[in-house]
Amino acid sequence: MAVxxxxxxxxxxxxxxERGAMDREGRVIAALDENLPTTGTALDVGxxxxxTAERLTTRTRNVVALEPAAGMIRRDRRLAWVQGEAECLPFADASFGAAYATWAYFFSRNWDPSPGLRELHRVVRRGGPLLIVDNLGSDEFSALSLDDMSADTEFWVRNGFACLAIDTHFDFENMTEARALLELFFGETGGERAALRLSFRVGLFVGRSSGCR
Ligand SMILES: C[S@@+](CC[C@H](N)C(=O)[O-])C[C@H]1O[C@@H](n2cnc3c(N)ncnc32)[C@H](O)[C@@H]1O
Structure with a gap:
């Protein structure tokens, strides 16, 4: 899988x-913050x-924001940007104390994300946290889709990750915005069944780097 x-x-x-409405309560950011080391450098993949990187960068923790699509990179956000892809991380072994990805690359339903996972183990120092955020399903948001949008929890458990469930919401400013986004995601049905608030269950998959190349 490329980009x-x-x-x-x-x-x-x-x-x-999307970013404003999705988890407006900030529960995912809070859970990542809690599970990342308070010092050193973490990698944000995708x-x-x-x-997210902007919210997790602190005075003592740096975040390197890796993103393949030039058009997504916001240079006005004062972050350490690197253009690159999950399966071929442009970093030396053991460069980071931790890594995380939020709804990026590691969707494990339609293909095998093992090459990207191997790269996380390589670039994060042994024992450092590896955190993957994805949809858990069984919520009002996922119910708008005909397809199964949830993460493959079994894949993560098989690979030594624990799953923490985070109950949050999509909270839209107004119905125009709700319809626009939900139509993009789910077509006509999404627009018709749009609501200002939709429940949204998120999985935080927590693993540790083996430090292996
Ligand atoms: C749903 S967006 C999520 C962005 C961000 N993580 C967030 O939570 O706001 C998915 C991102 O993954 C990036 N992406 C796509 N293919 C990728 C790959 N092979 N490696 C790393 N990132 C990738 C996309 O360019 C896009 O910016």
């Missing part, structure tokens, strides 16, 4: 609506426009 096409470069305004 997965993503609409955000073509429609940054809609992506801003960082998008840097929404």
């Amino acid at each position: 997965i096409p993503f609409y955000g470069s073509d429609d940054p305004d809609l992506f801003a609506i 960082a998008g426009d840097g929404f």
Whole structure:
């Protein structure tokens, strides 16, 4: 799997609506913050426009934001940007204390993300946390899809990850924004069944680097 096409470069305004509505409560950011080391450097794989990296960078923790799509990279966000792909990380072995990915590359239903996982074990120092965020399903948001949008929890458990469930929501500013985004995701049905608030169950898969190349 190479770079997965993503609409955000073509429609940054809609992506801003998505990012604003999705987990407005900040529960995913809080869970990542809790599971990342407070010092050192963490890698964000498939960082998008840097929404998450910006919130997790602190005075003592740095985040390197890796993103393949030039159009997603927001240079106005003062982050350490690197253009690259999950399966071929442009970093030396053991360069980071931790790594995470939020809804990027590691969707494990349609293909095998093992090459990207091997790269995480290589670039993160032994014992450092590897954190993968994806949909868990069984919520109002996923119910709009005909397809199974949930992460392959068995894949992560088989690979030594624990699954923490985070119950959050999509909270839209208004129905125009809700319809626009849900129509993009789910077609006409998404627009028709749009609501200002939709429950959204997220999985935080927590593993540790083996430090293996
Ligand atoms: C749904 S967006 C999520 C962006 C960001 N992580 C967030 O939570 O806002 C998916 C991102 O993964 C990136 N991506 C696609 N293929 C990738 C790959 N092979 N390696 C790393 N990132 C990839 C896309 O360019 C896009 O920015």
